[in-house]
Amino acid sequence: MINDFLRKYQEELISDKIQLKEDMDLLETKINEENKFLSLLEESNESYFKEFTPRDINAKNNAKAAEVKLILEDLNNQMNIKNQKMKFYDGRLVEINALLTNTAVVNRPSMDNNIPSNTNNDGNASSDLKNSLSNIKDYVILDPYRAKIELEKIISAL
Secondary structure, eight states: OHHHHHHHHHHHHHHHHHHHHHHHHHHHHHHHHHHHHHHHHHHHHOOTTGGGOSSOSOHHHHHHHHHHHHHHHHHHHHHHHHHHHHHHHHHHHHHHHHHHHHHHHHHSOOOTTTSOTTSOOHHHHHHHHHHHHHHHHHHHHHOHHHHHHHHHHHHHHO
C-alpha cells in the first residue's frame, strides 16, 4: 500500500519534472534569442563615425537594448526558479527511490529459507532481472536519470 502511494507520487514527480524540463528548454531558447538580439543591437551602435558625431546616433537602439536587458534579467530569474524546482524534484525522486528500495527489500519474501541448498536460483534471478530491465525500459524515455540509477542498482547487485 505504501509502495503504491510512493510509486504514484514518483510518477507524478517524473511527469512534473518532464514538463519543467520542457519549460526550461523553451526558456533557454528565449534567453539565447534575446542575447543574440541584444548583441545585434549593441553591434549596430558601434559605428565607425560615432566619435565624429556630436549626437547619439541610435537612440532607439539604445532604448531597445535597455528593454531587452530587462527582459533578459526577468528570463534569467525565471530560469533560476525553475532550476531550484528541478533540484527539488531530483532530491525528492532520490528520496523516493531510496524509500522504495528499502521497502522493497524489507517486503521482499525471503526465498532462501524455502530453497534446498543444492538447488540453484538462476531461473528466479533471471526472471527478476528481466522484470527490472523491463521496468527500466519504461524509464529510459521519461526519466533517463532514474533509468541510470536503476541500472547501477542492478549492476551492483550482480
